[in-house]
Amino acid sequence: MSVFFEDFQIGETTVLGAYKFERAAMIAFARLYDPQPFHLDEEAAKESIYGDLVASGWHTVSAFMRCFIDTIEGQRRELAARGEAPPPVGVSPGVTDLRWRAPVRPGDTVTYSTTVVAKRAIHRPAWGLVTRHSVGVNQHGAEVVSCTSVVMTGRRPR
């Protein structure tokens, strides 16, 4: 994946990494942030349309974020090791079309990847906006989550 705004190419795809959804971590996340019965308890989940315990959708997208940031941080360390200054870290104004397409169950491993779909300059000269479409695919090849996000991305120093 590119680092500086100037270098991103439309269509550039990067595999970000994988996250294994352990049952205990799924339940711990749900207890804190999404304590619905089908995220907490196998027996209660049998009464739901899912039929069994499923991860909170917020857990599946938070895991995407972790893989995305790990990738970026790895690149920043590589730049620093070469003596180059990495760009400042930007924030995101938002996401659209976040879709939970299939349930994530205990023991599933989701591999996340991201593709640049658009980029544009903004009035702040040190920054640009990169739009990316990201997907998570489980160990059976099924897409479980996807979203389109916009990230403020630093330009090369001039």
Place this chain on the structure above:
Amino acid sequence: MDILHFEDFAVGETIEYGATTVTADEIKEFARQFDPQVFHVDEAAALTTMTGGLIASGWHTAAMMMRMSCDHFLNRSSSQGSPGIDEISWAKPVRPGDVLSVRRTTLGARPSKSRPELGLVEFTFDVLNQVGDVVMTQRNTILFRRRTALAEAVG
């Protein structure tokens, strides 16, 4: 208490609920697991970034909103989860000490075509801070079981 079903959500209704105090420890704990960017995990280093100090991960704000919604109404409802989120915008930073609440507006409601026992209710959720600023807005659909379809099925 009666369980809320699809039929119980009135289009056009707006309600407010929740009062979650955001702490620096929780911001950093969430971020260490899921979003370990400098402005979410390190107060001192965050001062030198574009955020000017520690702020919550946007995904943490969404998760705190979800918890308030579970506590207020989803966990006394027939919710069957959500197919996704049409839009999230993070309008303002969430900082330690902020007190967040939710303003929920019901935008629409329709029975599911493919699963007649379910209905889809579309909401916007505005997350507000203690001075009334909207810090996040989310628009999405939640699936609920239908009371009438249940009655028909029972006979």
